[in-house]
Amino acid sequence: MPAPSPSPAAPASPAAPTTPPAQKPPPAADRVYRHVKEGVLERRYEGGVLLTEGELAEAVGVSRTPVREALLRLETEGLLKLYPKKGALVLPVSAQEIADVIETRLLVEEFTVRRAVPAPPALLERLAELVAEQRRCAGRGDLAAMMHADRCFHAEIVRHAGNQILCRLYDQLRDRQLRMGVALLHAHPDRVERSLAEHTEILDALRCGDAETAAAAVRGHVGRVAELVRGTGR
Template identity: 80%
Template sequence: MASPDTAPAHPPTKQPPAADRVYRHVKEGVLERRYEGGSLLTEGELAEAVGVSRTPVREALLRLETEGLLRLYPKKGALVLPVSAQEIADVVETRRLVEEYTVRRAVPAAPALLDRLADLLEAQRGHAEAGDLAAFAVADRCFHAEIVRAAGNEILSRLYDQLRDRQLRMGVAVMHMHPGRMDRNLAEHTEIHEALRAGDADRAAAAVLGHLGRVELLVRGGGEPR
């Protein structure tokens, strides 16, 4: 038997490809608003931040440009695209159409769905207490996505998932501008959860539409509705 001194060491964990590391670093920075809309990112700065050469940086920036988060300018860098008023309107309109329909389809709600939503509400409370805006926004989106999936329409679920990054980016922006919105979101999500638990499709749909209407007002730059 080999002694502890001669036992083979565990092999080091293999890192993801360099381009993937840059892609994840920049995307998280944009979604979490560490890189604000209007910021110009240079290949040299990103290469230094991640510890890679410029070649994988270019590859990662091209991927992010195709996703609509950046616009590349040769020899200058990549501009972080601000969230436009039209994008906000399009996302909220799509969410209204999908979420009103799916919340009605989710009634009567299965016990597993109700339990999962309760877990996500608890996670949101923890993130709110910790002041973790990005994690709160992720749990917020997951709450809605669970209801969409519960309707059983795979095409609508995939469509909703395609909005994920835009929703997260807008959600973090709202939390930064209105930190008290986290408590309001919790109250509104609790109302949706209670309507589903009661098996009241009309009440659940009204709660979802009211919630989205208030979110749209805030994202468009309006004040917190009373």
């Protein structure tokens, strides 16, 4: 008598879809920090404005304790000055601060652009993408986005040097300069095309493997920014 054939296996039930874990919101102090810092850098909070803990707590939807923590962080970055029981004063951009930022940018960027030679293909490709992005932003008149791409262009070169301390320092420098950058482009629309040409000059020097020409191009580019900020150039 033939053995009974095995019954077919029941089809496996489909696995239940996995729900990605919900991301925790950032800590309250971090939310306040970002809110205030973006407001200062984007000039929604102009220099000379006094920010109160109560107003910020209400705007972000937190208690006053994380507000104090965030304001202390921003004071250490030189964006605010705290006054006990009054609030935090948004510090105006001073002529000395501008000079210090530009001088330090030159030191960092000349050093790191030399270190970028010979530049690997991945770096050159990324820099070319950022120049193209700046041109697209300029074409549609989005100067804030153009400034962001400008910052990324220089930051890519700085990061390539592999010095994390310089990377953090450079980010702080560009934060401080951001308040003046978009205003300059609005005041000097001809500067948009010149900036694109100068970035292209830096990129071309890196493609050629010419460290000294690249450093000279960076020096000229950052130096012209300094002249504009001082009101002595175009």
